Amino acid sequence: MNLQGSRRGDNLYIYLSGELDEHSVAKVRERADKLIDDNAGLSRAVFNLAGLRFMDSTGIGFLIGRYKRLKKYGMDMYLENPDAGADKVLSISGLYSLMPKI
Amino acid sequence: MNEMYLKFPSLSENEVFARNAVAAFVLPLNPTLTELSDVKTAVSEAVTNAIVHGYGGAAEGWIELKCRTDGDLLEIEVADRGRGIEDVARALTPFFTTLPGEERSGMGFTIMQTFMSGFSVSSAPGEGTRVKMSKRFGELEANAG
Structure with a gap:
Protein backbone atom coordinates (compact mmCIF):
# COMPACT_ATOMS: atom_id res chain seq x y z
CA MET A 1 0.00 0.00 0.00
CA ASN A 2 1.42 3.33 -1.05
CA LEU A 3 0.31 6.92 -1.08
CA GLN A 4 1.74 9.94 -2.86
CA GLY A 5 0.64 13.52 -2.99
CA SER A 6 1.09 16.41 -5.33
CA ARG A 7 -0.22 19.92 -5.49
CA ARG A 8 -1.48 21.44 -8.71
CA GLY A 9 -3.02 24.88 -8.58
CA ASP A 10 -5.72 24.86 -5.95
CA ASN A 11 -5.96 21.06 -5.84
CA LEU A 12 -4.27 18.48 -3.66
CA TYR A 13 -3.95 15.16 -5.50
CA ILE A 14 -3.54 12.01 -3.43
CA TYR A 15 -2.60 8.86 -5.34
CA LEU A 16 -3.33 5.52 -3.70
CA SER A 17 -1.77 2.31 -4.95
CA GLY A 18 -1.65 -1.32 -3.85
CA GLU A 19 -4.24 -3.20 -1.80
CA LEU A 20 -6.24 -1.26 0.78
CA ASP A 21 -7.46 -3.42 3.65
CA GLU A 22 -7.54 -3.40 7.43
CA HIS A 23 -3.89 -4.47 7.59
CA SER A 24 -2.49 -1.91 5.16
CA VAL A 25 -4.64 1.10 6.02
CA ALA A 26 -2.59 2.18 9.05
CA LYS A 27 0.39 2.89 6.80
CA VAL A 28 -1.43 5.39 4.65
CA ARG A 29 -3.79 6.98 7.16
CA GLU A 30 -1.13 9.10 8.86
CA ARG A 31 0.52 10.10 5.60
CA ALA A 32 -2.79 11.16 4.09
CA ASP A 33 -3.56 13.27 7.15
CA LYS A 34 -0.14 14.91 7.06
CA LEU A 35 -0.60 15.79 3.39
CA ILE A 36 -4.01 17.27 4.16
CA ASP A 37 -2.68 19.25 7.13
CA ASP A 38 0.27 20.53 5.09
CA ASN A 39 -2.05 21.66 2.31
CA ALA A 40 -4.92 23.07 4.33
CA GLY A 41 -6.21 26.17 2.59
CA LEU A 42 -6.43 24.62 -0.85
CA SER A 43 -9.97 24.34 -2.13
CA ARG A 44 -10.17 20.63 -2.79
CA ALA A 45 -8.53 17.22 -2.52
CA VAL A 46 -8.77 14.62 -5.28
CA PHE A 47 -8.11 11.00 -4.33
CA ASN A 48 -6.89 9.11 -7.38
CA LEU A 49 -7.63 5.39 -7.00
CA ALA A 50 -6.21 4.19 -10.33
CA GLY A 51 -3.39 2.28 -8.65
CA LEU A 70 -10.90 17.96 4.88
CA LYS A 71 -14.27 19.36 5.95
CA LYS A 72 -12.63 20.92 9.01
CA TYR A 73 -10.44 22.89 6.61
CA GLY A 74 -13.37 23.71 4.36
CA MET A 75 -11.96 21.55 1.57
CA ASP A 76 -14.08 19.48 -0.82
CA MET A 77 -13.19 15.90 -1.61
CA TYR A 78 -13.42 14.06 -4.93
CA LEU A 79 -12.58 10.57 -6.14
CA GLU A 80 -11.25 9.58 -9.52
CA ASN A 81 -10.41 6.43 -11.47
CA PRO A 82 -11.62 3.65 -9.15
CA ASP A 83 -11.46 0.22 -10.81
CA ALA A 84 -14.67 -1.79 -11.16
CA GLY A 85 -14.22 -3.52 -7.80
CA ALA A 86 -13.61 -0.32 -5.83
CA GLY A 94 -23.34 5.74 -1.09
CA LEU A 95 -19.96 7.42 -0.75
CA TYR A 96 -20.22 9.33 -4.01
CA SER A 97 -22.88 11.55 -2.48
CA LEU A 98 -20.24 12.87 -0.06
CA MET A 99 -17.26 12.74 -2.40
CA PRO A 100 -18.31 12.81 -6.05
CA LYS A 101 -16.53 10.78 -8.69
CA ILE A 102 -14.98 13.08 -11.30
CA MET B 1 -15.94 -31.17 -7.06
CA ASN B 2 -13.06 -29.75 -5.07
CA GLU B 3 -12.49 -28.72 -1.49
CA MET B 4 -9.93 -26.88 0.60
CA TYR B 5 -9.42 -26.07 4.23
CA LEU B 6 -7.15 -23.42 5.71
CA LYS B 7 -6.49 -22.58 9.32
CA PHE B 8 -4.48 -19.51 10.21
CA PRO B 9 -3.99 -17.25 13.26
CA SER B 10 -5.93 -14.01 13.51
CA LEU B 11 -3.15 -11.80 12.16
CA SER B 12 -4.19 -8.95 9.91
CA GLU B 13 -1.59 -9.86 7.26
CA ASN B 14 -3.67 -13.01 6.71
CA GLU B 15 -6.47 -10.90 5.19
CA VAL B 16 -4.59 -10.64 1.89
CA PHE B 17 -3.49 -14.28 2.14
CA ALA B 18 -7.04 -15.55 2.67
CA ARG B 19 -8.67 -13.61 -0.18
CA ASN B 20 -5.92 -14.49 -2.64
CA ALA B 21 -5.97 -18.15 -1.61
CA VAL B 22 -9.71 -18.34 -2.35
CA ALA B 23 -9.21 -16.47 -5.63
CA ALA B 24 -6.57 -19.02 -6.68
CA PHE B 25 -8.82 -21.90 -5.61
CA VAL B 26 -11.75 -20.79 -7.80
CA LEU B 27 -9.72 -19.99 -10.92
CA PRO B 28 -10.56 -23.37 -12.55
CA LEU B 29 -14.21 -22.25 -12.58
CA ASN B 30 -13.26 -19.42 -14.95
CA PRO B 31 -14.82 -16.60 -12.97
CA THR B 32 -15.18 -13.20 -14.60
CA LEU B 33 -13.07 -10.39 -13.18
CA THR B 34 -16.17 -9.03 -11.46
CA GLU B 35 -17.00 -12.40 -9.89
CA LEU B 36 -13.43 -12.84 -8.71
CA SER B 37 -13.38 -9.35 -7.24
CA ASP B 38 -16.73 -9.99 -5.50
CA VAL B 39 -15.43 -13.18 -3.89
CA LYS B 40 -12.14 -11.62 -2.81
CA THR B 41 -13.93 -8.65 -1.26
CA ALA B 42 -16.45 -10.83 0.60
CA VAL B 43 -13.71 -13.12 1.96
CA SER B 44 -11.68 -10.10 3.03
CA GLU B 45 -14.70 -8.73 4.91
CA ALA B 46 -15.40 -12.01 6.70
CA VAL B 47 -11.78 -12.59 7.70
CA THR B 48 -11.35 -8.97 8.79
CA ASN B 49 -14.46 -9.28 10.97
CA ALA B 50 -13.05 -12.41 12.61
CA ILE B 51 -9.75 -10.63 13.34
CA VAL B 52 -11.11 -7.24 14.43
CA HIS B 53 -14.36 -8.22 16.12
CA GLY B 54 -14.07 -11.94 16.85
CA TYR B 55 -10.64 -11.70 18.42
CA GLY B 56 -10.57 -7.99 19.18
CA GLY B 57 -7.53 -7.30 17.00
CA ALA B 58 -5.27 -9.56 19.04
CA ALA B 59 -3.58 -12.60 17.54
CA GLU B 60 -5.29 -14.75 20.11
CA GLY B 61 -7.14 -17.27 18.05
CA TRP B 62 -7.48 -19.24 14.86
CA ILE B 63 -9.63 -18.66 11.84
CA GLU B 64 -10.87 -21.54 9.77
CA LEU B 65 -11.63 -21.07 6.09
CA LYS B 66 -13.34 -23.83 4.15
CA CYS B 67 -14.14 -23.76 0.45
CA ARG B 68 -15.97 -26.19 -1.72
CA THR B 69 -16.73 -26.03 -5.40
CA ASP B 70 -19.36 -28.10 -7.15
CA GLY B 71 -19.99 -27.33 -10.81
CA ASP B 72 -20.29 -23.57 -11.04
CA LEU B 73 -21.04 -23.14 -7.33
CA LEU B 74 -18.53 -21.98 -4.72
CA GLU B 75 -19.32 -22.37 -1.03
CA ILE B 76 -17.22 -20.61 1.59
CA GLU B 77 -17.25 -20.85 5.36
CA VAL B 78 -15.28 -18.51 7.61
CA ALA B 79 -15.34 -19.41 11.30
CA ASP B 80 -13.73 -18.04 14.43
CA ARG B 81 -14.01 -19.07 18.07
CA GLY B 82 -13.92 -15.52 19.36
CA ARG B 83 -16.32 -13.26 21.20
CA GLY B 84 -19.34 -13.83 19.01
CA ILE B 85 -22.07 -11.35 18.13
CA GLU B 86 -24.68 -10.36 20.68
CA ASP B 87 -27.30 -9.11 18.24
CA VAL B 88 -26.85 -10.56 14.77
CA ALA B 89 -29.78 -8.68 13.23
CA ARG B 90 -28.32 -5.39 14.40
CA ALA B 91 -24.85 -6.32 13.13
CA LEU B 92 -26.35 -6.85 9.68
CA THR B 93 -27.72 -3.30 9.56
CA PRO B 94 -25.79 -1.18 7.03
CA PHE B 95 -23.39 1.26 8.70
CA PHE B 96 -23.84 -0.30 12.14
CA THR B 97 -20.50 -0.77 13.91
CA THR B 98 -19.49 -1.53 17.47
CA LEU B 99 -16.22 0.34 16.89
CA PRO B 100 -17.24 3.80 15.61
CA GLY B 101 -14.06 5.46 16.89
CA GLU B 102 -11.81 3.39 14.64
CA GLU B 103 -13.07 4.50 11.24
CA ARG B 104 -15.00 1.25 10.78
CA SER B 105 -17.60 1.60 8.07
CA GLY B 106 -20.14 -0.92 9.32
CA MET B 107 -20.55 -2.15 5.75
CA GLY B 108 -18.81 -5.53 5.96
CA PHE B 109 -21.90 -7.73 6.22
CA THR B 110 -23.76 -5.60 3.67
CA ILE B 111 -20.94 -6.14 1.19
CA MET B 112 -20.89 -9.90 1.82
CA GLN B 113 -24.67 -10.04 1.28
CA THR B 114 -24.58 -7.90 -1.83
CA PHE B 115 -21.55 -9.43 -3.54
CA MET B 116 -22.38 -13.10 -2.96
CA SER B 117 -25.30 -15.27 -4.14
CA GLY B 118 -25.96 -16.73 -0.70
CA PHE B 119 -25.10 -15.52 2.79
CA SER B 120 -25.84 -16.54 6.37
CA VAL B 121 -24.23 -15.93 9.73
CA SER B 122 -24.58 -17.83 12.97
CA SER B 123 -23.08 -16.54 16.18
CA ALA B 124 -23.49 -16.52 19.93
CA PRO B 125 -21.63 -14.50 22.58
CA GLY B 126 -18.56 -16.38 23.72
CA GLU B 127 -18.96 -19.05 21.09
CA GLY B 128 -17.59 -17.42 17.99
CA THR B 129 -19.03 -16.62 14.60
CA ARG B 130 -19.55 -18.69 11.47
CA VAL B 131 -20.23 -17.00 8.14
CA LYS B 132 -21.41 -19.09 5.20
CA MET B 133 -21.43 -17.65 1.71
CA SER B 134 -21.93 -19.01 -1.75
CA LYS B 135 -21.38 -17.72 -5.24
CA ARG B 136 -22.74 -19.18 -8.43
CA PHE B 137 -20.49 -18.31 -11.34
CA GLY B 138 -21.98 -17.37 -14.65
CA GLU B 139 -25.08 -15.98 -12.93
CA LEU B 140 -26.55 -12.90 -14.56
CA GLU B 141 -25.89 -9.82 -12.47
CA ALA B 142 -29.14 -9.30 -10.58
CA ASN B 143 -28.47 -5.62 -10.15
CA ALA B 144 -26.88 -4.97 -13.54
CA GLY B 145 -27.19 -1.38 -14.63
Missing part, protein backbone atom coordinates in the same frame (compact mmCIF):
# COMPACT_ATOMS: atom_id res chain seq x y z
CA LEU A 52 -5.64 0.49 -6.15
CA ARG A 53 -5.79 -3.20 -7.04
CA PHE A 54 -8.08 -4.06 -4.14
CA MET A 55 -10.28 -2.26 -1.66
CA ASP A 56 -12.79 -3.62 0.85
CA SER A 57 -15.02 -1.77 3.33
CA THR A 58 -11.90 -0.62 5.19
CA GLY A 59 -11.51 1.81 2.30
CA ILE A 60 -14.92 3.31 3.07
CA GLY A 61 -13.88 4.04 6.65
CA PHE A 62 -10.54 5.44 5.47
CA LEU A 63 -12.13 7.77 2.92
CA ILE A 64 -14.82 9.00 5.33
CA GLY A 65 -12.11 9.72 7.90
CA ARG A 66 -10.20 11.88 5.41
CA TYR A 67 -13.45 13.53 4.28
CA LYS A 68 -14.11 14.66 7.85
CA ARG A 69 -10.59 16.05 8.16
CA ASP A 87 -16.41 1.39 -7.74
CA LYS A 88 -18.87 -1.29 -6.60
CA VAL A 89 -17.84 -0.91 -2.94
CA LEU A 90 -18.07 2.89 -3.18
CA SER A 91 -21.42 2.80 -4.96
CA ILE A 92 -23.25 0.50 -2.55
CA SER A 93 -22.03 2.52 0.42
Whole structure:
Protein backbone atom coordinates (compact mmCIF):
# COMPACT_ATOMS: atom_id res chain seq x y z
CA MET A 1 0.00 0.00 0.00
CA ASN A 2 1.42 3.33 -1.05
CA LEU A 3 0.31 6.92 -1.08
CA GLN A 4 1.74 9.94 -2.86
CA GLY A 5 0.64 13.52 -2.99
CA SER A 6 1.09 16.41 -5.33
CA ARG A 7 -0.22 19.92 -5.49
CA ARG A 8 -1.48 21.44 -8.71
CA GLY A 9 -3.02 24.88 -8.58
CA ASP A 10 -5.72 24.86 -5.95
CA ASN A 11 -5.96 21.06 -5.84
CA LEU A 12 -4.27 18.48 -3.66
CA TYR A 13 -3.95 15.16 -5.50
CA ILE A 14 -3.54 12.01 -3.43
CA TYR A 15 -2.60 8.86 -5.34
CA LEU A 16 -3.33 5.52 -3.70
CA SER A 17 -1.77 2.31 -4.95
CA GLY A 18 -1.65 -1.32 -3.85
CA GLU A 19 -4.24 -3.20 -1.80
CA LEU A 20 -6.24 -1.26 0.78
CA ASP A 21 -7.46 -3.42 3.65
CA GLU A 22 -7.54 -3.40 7.43
CA HIS A 23 -3.89 -4.47 7.59
CA SER A 24 -2.49 -1.91 5.16
CA VAL A 25 -4.64 1.10 6.02
CA ALA A 26 -2.59 2.18 9.05
CA LYS A 27 0.39 2.89 6.80
CA VAL A 28 -1.43 5.39 4.65
CA ARG A 29 -3.79 6.98 7.16
CA GLU A 30 -1.13 9.10 8.86
CA ARG A 31 0.52 10.10 5.60
CA ALA A 32 -2.79 11.16 4.09
CA ASP A 33 -3.56 13.27 7.15
CA LYS A 34 -0.14 14.91 7.06
CA LEU A 35 -0.60 15.79 3.39
CA ILE A 36 -4.01 17.27 4.16
CA ASP A 37 -2.68 19.25 7.13
CA ASP A 38 0.27 20.53 5.09
CA ASN A 39 -2.05 21.66 2.31
CA ALA A 40 -4.92 23.07 4.33
CA GLY A 41 -6.21 26.17 2.59
CA LEU A 42 -6.43 24.62 -0.85
CA SER A 43 -9.97 24.34 -2.13
CA ARG A 44 -10.17 20.63 -2.79
CA ALA A 45 -8.53 17.22 -2.52
CA VAL A 46 -8.77 14.62 -5.28
CA PHE A 47 -8.11 11.00 -4.33
CA ASN A 48 -6.89 9.11 -7.38
CA LEU A 49 -7.63 5.39 -7.00
CA ALA A 50 -6.21 4.19 -10.33
CA GLY A 51 -3.39 2.28 -8.65
CA LEU A 52 -5.64 0.49 -6.15
CA ARG A 53 -5.79 -3.20 -7.04
CA PHE A 54 -8.08 -4.06 -4.14
CA MET A 55 -10.28 -2.26 -1.66
CA ASP A 56 -12.79 -3.62 0.85
CA SER A 57 -15.02 -1.77 3.33
CA THR A 58 -11.90 -0.62 5.19
CA GLY A 59 -11.51 1.81 2.30
CA ILE A 60 -14.92 3.31 3.07
CA GLY A 61 -13.88 4.04 6.65
CA PHE A 62 -10.54 5.44 5.47
CA LEU A 63 -12.13 7.77 2.92
CA ILE A 64 -14.82 9.00 5.33
CA GLY A 65 -12.11 9.72 7.90
CA ARG A 66 -10.20 11.88 5.41
CA TYR A 67 -13.45 13.53 4.28
CA LYS A 68 -14.11 14.66 7.85
CA ARG A 69 -10.59 16.05 8.16
CA LEU A 70 -10.90 17.96 4.88
CA LYS A 71 -14.27 19.36 5.95
CA LYS A 72 -12.63 20.92 9.01
CA TYR A 73 -10.44 22.89 6.61
CA GLY A 74 -13.37 23.71 4.36
CA MET A 75 -11.96 21.55 1.57
CA ASP A 76 -14.08 19.48 -0.82
CA MET A 77 -13.19 15.90 -1.61
CA TYR A 78 -13.42 14.06 -4.93
CA LEU A 79 -12.58 10.57 -6.14
CA GLU A 80 -11.25 9.58 -9.52
CA ASN A 81 -10.41 6.43 -11.47
CA PRO A 82 -11.62 3.65 -9.15
CA ASP A 83 -11.46 0.22 -10.81
CA ALA A 84 -14.67 -1.79 -11.16
CA GLY A 85 -14.22 -3.52 -7.80
CA ALA A 86 -13.61 -0.32 -5.83
CA ASP A 87 -16.41 1.39 -7.74
CA LYS A 88 -18.87 -1.29 -6.60
CA VAL A 89 -17.84 -0.91 -2.94
CA LEU A 90 -18.07 2.89 -3.18
CA SER A 91 -21.42 2.80 -4.96
CA ILE A 92 -23.25 0.50 -2.55
CA SER A 93 -22.03 2.52 0.42
CA GLY A 94 -23.34 5.74 -1.09
CA LEU A 95 -19.96 7.42 -0.75
CA TYR A 96 -20.22 9.33 -4.01
CA SER A 97 -22.88 11.55 -2.48
CA LEU A 98 -20.24 12.87 -0.06
CA MET A 99 -17.26 12.74 -2.40
CA PRO A 100 -18.31 12.81 -6.05
CA LYS A 101 -16.53 10.78 -8.69
CA ILE A 102 -14.98 13.08 -11.30
CA MET B 1 -15.94 -31.17 -7.06
CA ASN B 2 -13.06 -29.75 -5.07
CA GLU B 3 -12.49 -28.72 -1.49
CA MET B 4 -9.93 -26.88 0.60
CA TYR B 5 -9.42 -26.07 4.23
CA LEU B 6 -7.15 -23.42 5.71
CA LYS B 7 -6.49 -22.58 9.32
CA PHE B 8 -4.48 -19.51 10.21
CA PRO B 9 -3.99 -17.25 13.26
CA SER B 10 -5.93 -14.01 13.51
CA LEU B 11 -3.15 -11.80 12.16
CA SER B 12 -4.19 -8.95 9.91
CA GLU B 13 -1.59 -9.86 7.26
CA ASN B 14 -3.67 -13.01 6.71
CA GLU B 15 -6.47 -10.90 5.19
CA VAL B 16 -4.59 -10.64 1.89
CA PHE B 17 -3.49 -14.28 2.14
CA ALA B 18 -7.04 -15.55 2.67
CA ARG B 19 -8.67 -13.61 -0.18
CA ASN B 20 -5.92 -14.49 -2.64
CA ALA B 21 -5.97 -18.15 -1.61
CA VAL B 22 -9.71 -18.34 -2.35
CA ALA B 23 -9.21 -16.47 -5.63
CA ALA B 24 -6.57 -19.02 -6.68
CA PHE B 25 -8.82 -21.90 -5.61
CA VAL B 26 -11.75 -20.79 -7.80
CA LEU B 27 -9.72 -19.99 -10.92
CA PRO B 28 -10.56 -23.37 -12.55
CA LEU B 29 -14.21 -22.25 -12.58
CA ASN B 30 -13.26 -19.42 -14.95
CA PRO B 31 -14.82 -16.60 -12.97
CA THR B 32 -15.18 -13.20 -14.60
CA LEU B 33 -13.07 -10.39 -13.18
CA THR B 34 -16.17 -9.03 -11.46
CA GLU B 35 -17.00 -12.40 -9.89
CA LEU B 36 -13.43 -12.84 -8.71
CA SER B 37 -13.38 -9.35 -7.24
CA ASP B 38 -16.73 -9.99 -5.50
CA VAL B 39 -15.43 -13.18 -3.89
CA LYS B 40 -12.14 -11.62 -2.81
CA THR B 41 -13.93 -8.65 -1.26
CA ALA B 42 -16.45 -10.83 0.60
CA VAL B 43 -13.71 -13.12 1.96
CA SER B 44 -11.68 -10.10 3.03
CA GLU B 45 -14.70 -8.73 4.91
CA ALA B 46 -15.40 -12.01 6.70
CA VAL B 47 -11.78 -12.59 7.70
CA THR B 48 -11.35 -8.97 8.79
CA ASN B 49 -14.46 -9.28 10.97
CA ALA B 50 -13.05 -12.41 12.61
CA ILE B 51 -9.75 -10.63 13.34
CA VAL B 52 -11.11 -7.24 14.43
CA HIS B 53 -14.36 -8.22 16.12
CA GLY B 54 -14.07 -11.94 16.85
CA TYR B 55 -10.64 -11.70 18.42
CA GLY B 56 -10.57 -7.99 19.18
CA GLY B 57 -7.53 -7.30 17.00
CA ALA B 58 -5.27 -9.56 19.04
CA ALA B 59 -3.58 -12.60 17.54
CA GLU B 60 -5.29 -14.75 20.11
CA GLY B 61 -7.14 -17.27 18.05
CA TRP B 62 -7.48 -19.24 14.86
CA ILE B 63 -9.63 -18.66 11.84
CA GLU B 64 -10.87 -21.54 9.77
CA LEU B 65 -11.63 -21.07 6.09
CA LYS B 66 -13.34 -23.83 4.15
CA CYS B 67 -14.14 -23.76 0.45
CA ARG B 68 -15.97 -26.19 -1.72
CA THR B 69 -16.73 -26.03 -5.40
CA ASP B 70 -19.36 -28.10 -7.15
CA GLY B 71 -19.99 -27.33 -10.81
CA ASP B 72 -20.29 -23.57 -11.04
CA LEU B 73 -21.04 -23.14 -7.33
CA LEU B 74 -18.53 -21.98 -4.72
CA GLU B 75 -19.32 -22.37 -1.03
CA ILE B 76 -17.22 -20.61 1.59
CA GLU B 77 -17.25 -20.85 5.36
CA VAL B 78 -15.28 -18.51 7.61
CA ALA B 79 -15.34 -19.41 11.30
CA ASP B 80 -13.73 -18.04 14.43
CA ARG B 81 -14.01 -19.07 18.07
CA GLY B 82 -13.92 -15.52 19.36
CA ARG B 83 -16.32 -13.26 21.20
CA GLY B 84 -19.34 -13.83 19.01
CA ILE B 85 -22.07 -11.35 18.13
CA GLU B 86 -24.68 -10.36 20.68
CA ASP B 87 -27.30 -9.11 18.24
CA VAL B 88 -26.85 -10.56 14.77
CA ALA B 89 -29.78 -8.68 13.23
CA ARG B 90 -28.32 -5.39 14.40
CA ALA B 91 -24.85 -6.32 13.13
CA LEU B 92 -26.35 -6.85 9.68
CA THR B 93 -27.72 -3.30 9.56
CA PRO B 94 -25.79 -1.18 7.03
CA PHE B 95 -23.39 1.26 8.70
CA PHE B 96 -23.84 -0.30 12.14
CA THR B 97 -20.50 -0.77 13.91
CA THR B 98 -19.49 -1.53 17.47
CA LEU B 99 -16.22 0.34 16.89
CA PRO B 100 -17.24 3.80 15.61
CA GLY B 101 -14.06 5.46 16.89
CA GLU B 102 -11.81 3.39 14.64
CA GLU B 103 -13.07 4.50 11.24
CA ARG B 104 -15.00 1.25 10.78
CA SER B 105 -17.60 1.60 8.07
CA GLY B 106 -20.14 -0.92 9.32
CA MET B 107 -20.55 -2.15 5.75
CA GLY B 108 -18.81 -5.53 5.96
CA PHE B 109 -21.90 -7.73 6.22
CA THR B 110 -23.76 -5.60 3.67
CA ILE B 111 -20.94 -6.14 1.19
CA MET B 112 -20.89 -9.90 1.82
CA GLN B 113 -24.67 -10.04 1.28
CA THR B 114 -24.58 -7.90 -1.83
CA PHE B 115 -21.55 -9.43 -3.54
CA MET B 116 -22.38 -13.10 -2.96
CA SER B 117 -25.30 -15.27 -4.14
CA GLY B 118 -25.96 -16.73 -0.70
CA PHE B 119 -25.10 -15.52 2.79
CA SER B 120 -25.84 -16.54 6.37
CA VAL B 121 -24.23 -15.93 9.73
CA SER B 122 -24.58 -17.83 12.97
CA SER B 123 -23.08 -16.54 16.18
CA ALA B 124 -23.49 -16.52 19.93
CA PRO B 125 -21.63 -14.50 22.58
CA GLY B 126 -18.56 -16.38 23.72
CA GLU B 127 -18.96 -19.05 21.09
CA GLY B 128 -17.59 -17.42 17.99
CA THR B 129 -19.03 -16.62 14.60
CA ARG B 130 -19.55 -18.69 11.47
CA VAL B 131 -20.23 -17.00 8.14
CA LYS B 132 -21.41 -19.09 5.20
CA MET B 133 -21.43 -17.65 1.71
CA SER B 134 -21.93 -19.01 -1.75
CA LYS B 135 -21.38 -17.72 -5.24
CA ARG B 136 -22.74 -19.18 -8.43
CA PHE B 137 -20.49 -18.31 -11.34
CA GLY B 138 -21.98 -17.37 -14.65
CA GLU B 139 -25.08 -15.98 -12.93
CA LEU B 140 -26.55 -12.90 -14.56
CA GLU B 141 -25.89 -9.82 -12.47
CA ALA B 142 -29.14 -9.30 -10.58
CA ASN B 143 -28.47 -5.62 -10.15
CA ALA B 144 -26.88 -4.97 -13.54
CA GLY B 145 -27.19 -1.38 -14.63
